[in-house]
Amino acid sequence: MAERRFGIGYALAPKKQKSFIQESLVSLAKSRGIDLIKIDTERPLVDQGPFDCVLHKLYGEDWKKQLQQFQVQNPNATIIDSPEAIERLHNRISMLQVVSELKTENQSETFGIPKQIVIYDKETLFDRQAWESLKFPVIAKPLVADGSAKSHKMSLIFNHDGFNKLKPPIVLQEFVNHGGVIFKVYVVGDYVKCVKRKSLPDYSEEKLKGLEGSLSFSQVSNLATNERINENYYEMMHLEDIQLPPQSLITDIARGLRKAMKLNLFNFDVIRDTRIGNRYLVIDINYFPGYAKMPCYETVLTDFFWDIVNKTDGEVFEGTSEEKARSVPCKEEGKMESDICCNDGEEVIEGKPQLTNM
Ligand SMILES: Nc1ncnc2c1ncn2[C@@H]1O[C@H](COP(=O)(O)OP(=O)(O)OP(=O)(O)O)[C@@H](O)[C@H]1O
Ligand SMILES: O=P(O)(O)O[C@H]1[C@H](OP(=O)(O)O)[C@@H](OP(=O)(O)O)[C@@H](O)[C@@H](O)[C@@H]1OP(=O)(O)O
Ligand SMILES: [Mg+2]
Numbered sequence: 001m002a003e004r005r006f007g008i009g010y011a012l013a014p015k016k017q018k019s020f021i022q023e024s025l026v027s028l029a030k031s032r033g034i035d036l037i038k039i040d041t042e043r044p045l046v047d048q049g050p051f052d053c054v055l056h057k058l059y060g061e062d063w064k065k066q067l068q069q070f071q072v073q074n075p076n077a078t079i080i081d082s083p084e085a086i087e088r089l090h091n092r093i094s095m096l097q098v099v100s101e102l103k104t105e106n107q108s109e110t111f112g113i114p115k116q117i118v119i120y121d122k123e124t125l126f127d128r129q130a131w132e133s134l135k136f137p138v139i140a141k142p143l144v145a146d147g148s149a150k151s152h153k154m155s156l157i158f159n160h161d162g163f164n165k166l167k168p169p170i171v172l173q174e175f176v177n178h179g180g181v182i183f184k185v186y187v188v189g190d191y192v193k194c195v196k197r198k199s200l201p202d203y204s205e206e207k208l209k210g211l212e213g214s215l216s217f218s219q220v221s222n223l224a225t226n227e228r229i230n231e232n233y234y235e236m237m238h239l240e241d242i243q244l245p246p247q248s249l250i251t252d253i254a255r256g257l258r259k260a261m262k263l264n265l266f267n268f269d270v271i272r273d274t275r276i277g278n279r280y281l282v283i284d285i286n287y288f289p290g291y292a293k294m295p296c297y298e299t300v301l302t303d304f305f306w307d308i309v310n311k312t313d314g315e316v317f318e319g320t321s322e323e324k325a326r327s328v329p330c331k332e333e334g335k336m337e338s339d340i341c342c343n344d345g346e347e348v349i350e351g352k353p354q355l356t357n358m
């Protein structure tokens, strides 16, 4: 009998398609009976297929309707992930609200989110009462996180003069000193991987005194090596010497988030508060992040696809309480690597932050 093959349709923006749909992923999936098929976004989704699964990161009401129609006509197909569930991540307040609602049994460390407020208009921005509970410096982030370049444009604000150029709606979030390193936690179904990336430097009280207004920056951890500031700071920092957060804490948060958000493909950024040491803060959650930067992404994603099309995990979207830790061969690191591997996470990108005066 001929081998049963499965089709996974993908609908991704050109940039995402280029980074994610690599030949190495396509061929590994193919060898396991899974064909990755590009969805033509110029044509109705319902006219395409058959697909056992649709993988997507597109925005807009029309796309949402198309997915709904497709699901009605193909009730056995799986849509990764539900557009309604993804939408929570398009707003930086609802995005982090879910973290505040999480409960874990971990005793020795605590986690949460930085203190933040949302400002919808200019009047409120200049109303001292609105933000006086926040301590400088603060980061101003666009409220909307819709994948546009604009939604990644942030400012570090050192005093109230720095508010002048801000354009609400924005979230004002306290900047927390964290030793210049962030932990990016990639989630793919029940798989969790934590890696280190360079982040913004700490600000001492002393340093703050000499600063005026604000500094703007964008996509700190994605910058190329030739984009850099404060050379000494980054030359002095050795990511390999920095300890990862405890694996149990990271997996608890990852699984809690997955279950609460009903999402399978996301990552979240975590910082360690240097004042407290065992306090961790989640500062950002992204849908369908840059998985190709994650070690062994082909194997991890192919395993995930296989589980979905074979429906090995009845609760693949909502998470299970007893998720299994499997082992996958990791070609990049030339060794077997545990699926739930947070202790050996390492820097995978040589990004260096760039700050520009506003
Ligand atoms: N509250 C905070 N305290 C300290 N540093 C922060 C804080 N919030 C953000 N940062 C720094 O700013 C960077 C960008 O912030 P954030 O991750 O929210 O933006 P983003 O554009 O959504 O990023 P991504 O590219 O991961 O989607 C973080 O990676 C971190 O270096
Ligand atoms: O490719 P996309 O446009 O989806 O960009 C995403 C980017 O992945 P990339 O590395 O493939 O650029 C992600 O990087 P990592 O967190 O993994 O470092 C992260 O910055 C997301 O926030 C971006 O999604 P957006 O917020 O813009 O929707
Ligand atoms: Mg981020």
Ligand SMILES: [Mg+2]
Binding pocket: 145, 284, 285, 286
């Ligand atoms: Mg983000």
